[in-house]
Amino acid sequence: MPLSRESRRIGWIVLVLLAVAAAGCDIVVSSMENGRVKATEQWTKEFSVSGQDVRFEVANINGRIEISAADEDTIGVTAQISARGVTDEAANETLKSVEIVELVDASRVRLETRYPRERRNQGIVVEYLVTVPRRAGVRVDNVNGEIVLVGIGGGVNADTTNGAIKAKDLGSSVKASVTNGGIDIRMKDLGQSGVSLETTNGSIKLWLPEQAKATLAARVVNGSIRIADLPFEKSGPSSRRRLSGQINGGGPELRLETVNGGITVGRS
Numbered sequence: 001m002p003l004s005r006e007s008r009r010i011g012w013i014v015l016v017l018l019a020v021a022a023a024g025c026d027i028v029v030s031s032m033e034n035g036r037v038k039a040t041e042q043w044t045k046e047f048s049v050s051g052q053d054v055r056f057e058v059a060n061i062n063g064r065i066e067i068s069a070a071d072e073d074t075i076g077v078t079a080q081i082s083a084r085g086v087t088d089e090a091a092n093e094t095l096k097s098v099e100i101v102e103l104v105d106a107s108r109v110r111l112e113t114r115y116p117r118e119r120r121n122q123g124i125v126v127e128y129l130v131t132v133p134r135r136a137g138v139r140v141d142n143v144n145g146e147i148v149l150v151g152i153g154g155g156v157n158a159d160t161t162n163g164a165i166k167a168k169d170l171g172s173s174v175k176a177s178v179t180n181g182g183i184d185i186r187m188k189d190l191g192q193s194g195v196s197l198e199t200t201n202g203s204i205k206l207w208l209p210e211q212a213k214a215t216l217a218a219r220v221v222n223g224s225i226r227i228a229d230l231p232f233e234k235s236g237p238s239s240r241r242r243l244s245g246q247i248n249g250g251g252p253e254l255r256l257e258t259v260n261g262g263i264t265v266g267r268s
Contacts, residue, residue: 036084036085036086036091036123037084037085037086037087037088037090038082038083038084038123039082039084039085039088039091039092039094039095040081040082041080041095042078042079042080042081043077043078043079043100044076044077044078044079045076045077045102046074046076046077047074047075047077047104047109048074049073049075049106049107049108049109049133049136050073050106051106051107052135053107053137053154054107054108054132054133054135054136054137054154055107055109055110055136055137055138055139055154056075056108056109056110056130056136056137056138057108057109057110057138057139057140058110058111058112058128058130058138058141059110059111059112059113059142060112060126060128060140060141060142060145061113061115061124061126061144062124062125062126062145063113063126063127063128063142063144063145064127064128064145064146064148064163065128065130065142065146065147065148066128066129066147066148066149066150067128067131067138067140067147067148067149067150067152068130068131068132068150069131069133069134069136069150069151069152069153070131070132070133070134070151071133072131072133074131074133075109075130075131075132075133075136076130076131077111077128077129077130078128078129078130079100079111079113079126079127079128079129080126080127080129081095081098081124081125081126082095082123082124082125082126083095083097083098083123083125084123084124085123094123095124097115097116097124098113098115098124098126099114100112100113100114100126101114111128113126132152134151134152134153135153135154136152137152137155137156137157137172138152138154138155138156138157138158139156139158140157140158140159140160141158141159141160142158142159142160142161142163143160143161143162144161144163145160145162145163146160146164146165146166146181147160147163147164147165147166147167148166149165149167149168149170150167150168151168151169151170152167152169152170152172153170153171153172154171154172155172155173155174155191155193156170156172156173156174156175156176157175157176158175158176159176159177159178160177160178160179160181161179161180161181162179162180162181163180163181164181164182164183164184164202165178165182165183165184165185166183166184166185167184167185167186168185168186168188169186169188170186170187170188170189171188171189171191172189172191172193173191173192173193173194173195174187174191174196174197175195175196175197176198177197177198177199178198178199178200178202179199179200179201180200180202181199181201182199182202182205182261183197183199183202183203183204183205184205185197185205185206185207186207186268187206187207187208187209187212187268188209188268189209190208190209190212190213190214190251190252191252192252193252194214194252194253194254194255195214195252195253195254195255195256196253196255197255197256197257198256198257198258199257199258199259199261200258200260201259201260201261202260202261203223203258203261203262203263203264204256204258204261204262204263204264205263205264205266206254206256206263206264206265206266207265207266207267207268208230208247208266208267208268209267210230210267210268211248212230212247212248212251213246213249213250213251213252214246214247214248214250214251214252214254215244215246215247215250215251215252215253216244216245216253216254216256216265217244217253217254217256218242218243218244218254218256218257218263218265219242219243219256219258220241220242220257220258220259220261220262220263221241221258222259222260222261223258223260223261223262223263224240224262224263225240225241225242225243225262226262226263226264226265226266227247227266228264228266228267229266229267230247230248230265230267231247231248231249232247233245233246233249247265
């Protein structure tokens with residue numbers, strides 16, 4: 001498959017790789033699905049990273065993103081790209097419009113899924129499966145897709161629309177926001193920067209280690225707030241829709257807000 005690259009160095013090394021013309025792309029496979037042709041291709045890449053402040057960022061449209069941590073100094077990415085059309089030619093033409101843009105330096109990797117605006121409703125789905133070093137921090141921006149995070153130790157910033165955020169064994173600060181979906185986060189350690197979770201039309205579940213110290217500020221519009229199996233002392237005014245207080249005497253802030261859904265803070 002022909003290779004297409006543009007590279008230049010201005011502080012960063014920017015590599016723009018067409019998904020249908022990049023090294024690491026597998027052969028296109030076509031199949032029938034609901035009376036339409038589905039063309040599928042796999043894009044794979046591995047990046048070596050160094051330093052303590054390792055960052056991985058990904059921005060996507062239409063597709064699930066799963067990121068897990070490993071005891072390695074590499075970031076491994078597999079993106080499964082699929083597109084649908086009434087014929088093989090139409091499906092493959094749509095598939096060719098997908099682009100994965102890379103922004104890379106020694107300690108940071110950013111990937112962004114792009115395709116022409118006029119093709120956004122033509123059955124394109126890009127799903128990412130990623131491994132990062134355990135110390136890495138991640139930022140994830142998604143539309144129409146779930147985000148799953150496992151074992152991330154360097155902090156999380158995640159946003160999605162029309163999909164849930166699920167995470168476990170996180171070891172640092174967390175900031176997450178969802179429109180039309182829930183959040184379920186299980187912390188291994190509670191970072192000094194605390195946790196900020198916000199949803200619209202979805203519940204929030206936050207699970208903490210038994211000895212975690214935190215200061216809670218929780219608010220709902222339509223729903224309830226529950227503290228489960230953790231020492232908790234109220235402070236300030238509280239009601240069915242608003243609750244504040246200290247867990248195990250207080251510590252980093254937990255700011256939890258939802259519009260239509262309940263909030264649960266419990267012991268992991």
